[in-house]
Amino acid sequence: MRVLGYDHPPGGWFCEPLYAPCSLFRSRDPRAPRLPRDGGLYLKFYGDEGWRFVMDRFPSYRLKHEPLDAYLVGLRARQVAEARRTDEGLRELARRGPDDALCRALWELLDELRAVGDLRLGDFGVFGSILHGFHHPALSDLDLVVYGRRALGEAREALVELYSSDPSFKNEFGPGWSPDRRWPWxxxxxxEFAWHQGRKLIYGFFSSREAGRWVKFELEPVRSWGEVRNSYDPSERVRKLGWAILEATVSDASSSPFMPSSYGLEDVCFIEAPVPNPPEPDLALCYVDEFRLQAVEGERILVAGWLEEVEGPRGTRHQVVLTYGPRYHEQVIKVVGPGARCNRPSSPRPGA
Incomplete structure (x- = not known):
């Protein structure tokens, strides 16, 4: 499990399942197998597989979300056997020293980024297989955390320079990219997906001298400690109104890199609505990793997700949410053009 987002009840954390042992879970996805150094076989979850796996089979690993009046995947403090922090994982790798080709490639990549950008070692962490010790030195990718808006901005600027001027770096979603499996979205x-992913800059390859191959890497944006605010409020009540499709202009994308990513909305125009005269949401809240950093201020976006009403001490507001569960692969945030005011008919078609 990894902690999902920043808003949690006292003594517990909402989580995202990442891996399961092969004794409990089967996968036909060729990307799934992970081999720990101490033996065994783990399988990685993709899409909403992990959410469905836990919700269906392990009800003890669910946590009540009071505002939603629903149970989500999560852990209580007494259920946590071990916690692995991504920053401490990187420091442990530094202390231990590079003991295989992938670990040497990790330091090679960090050196390249720090040589170009104003970045410190403390701006980074590691996650994924290299954090848990079941990476394959000759096959695995490098999964890096970058902490905070400042460091993320520096890292993305460094990658702009490296992609454009260093032949040993290339954007994963550059020319020639195509999906390697049946398209789910x-x-x-x-x-459209490749265009959005490519301009995020955080997914790439570099030709590692140490590993002797092109190594795929990802930079996962995470808030720095000073940016973290726990906004969980058990006195709020969230009511799902239903499925909605709308266009809107992004008014605020400052939290779009993080998980959940959020986008302030204005000039909302419904294409499909769950109720007559639907209330206008001022926020898109997204728990789907693929749609982080999807748009910037002033762009016009198409959003498909779940319209919700949130009642709390500060009044009533509305949001559209992309999350795990039904219609997972129908959800979307994508740019459809520069900002423009709504010019569609005032009466959207009703939801299915």
Whole structure:
């Protein structure tokens, strides 16, 4: 499990399942197997597989979300056997020293980024297989955490320079990218997806001298400690109104890199609505990793997700949420053009 987002009840954490032992879970996805150094076989979850796996089979690993009046995947403090922090994982790798080709490639990549950008070792952490010790030195990717808006901005600027001037770096979603499996998303095409992912800059390859191969890497944006605010409020009540499709202009994308990513909305125009005269949401809240950093201020976006009403001490507001559960692959956030005011008919078609 990894902690999902920053808003949690006292003594517990909402989580995202990442891996399961092969004795409990089977996968036909060729990307799934992970081999720990101490033996055994783990399988990685993709999409909403992990959410469905825990919700269906392990009810003890669920946590009540009071505002939603629903149970989500989560852990109580007494259920946590071990916690692994991504920053401490990187420091442990530094203390231990590079003991295989992938670990040497990790330091090679960090050296390249720090040589170009104003970045410190403390701006980074590691996650994924290299954190848990079941990476394959000759096959695995490098999964890095970058902490905070400042460091993320520096890292992305460094990657702009490296992609453009260093032949040993290339954007994963550059020319020639195509999906390596049956396309799951129903509201965004592979070419649209590649355009969005490519401009995020955080997914790439570099030709590692140490590993002797092109190593895939990812930078996962995480808030720095000073940016973290726990906004969980058990006195709020969230009511799901239903499925909605809308266009809106992004008014605020400052939290779009993080998970959940959020986008302030204005000039909302419904295409499909769950109720007559739908209330206008001022926020898109997204727990789907693929749609982080998807748009910037002033862009016009298409959003498909769940319209919610939130009642709390500060009044009533509305949001559209992309999350685990039904219609997972129908959800989307994508840019459809520069900002513009709504010019669609005032009466959207009702939801299915």
């Amino acid at each position: 129903r509201s965004i095409s592979p070419s």
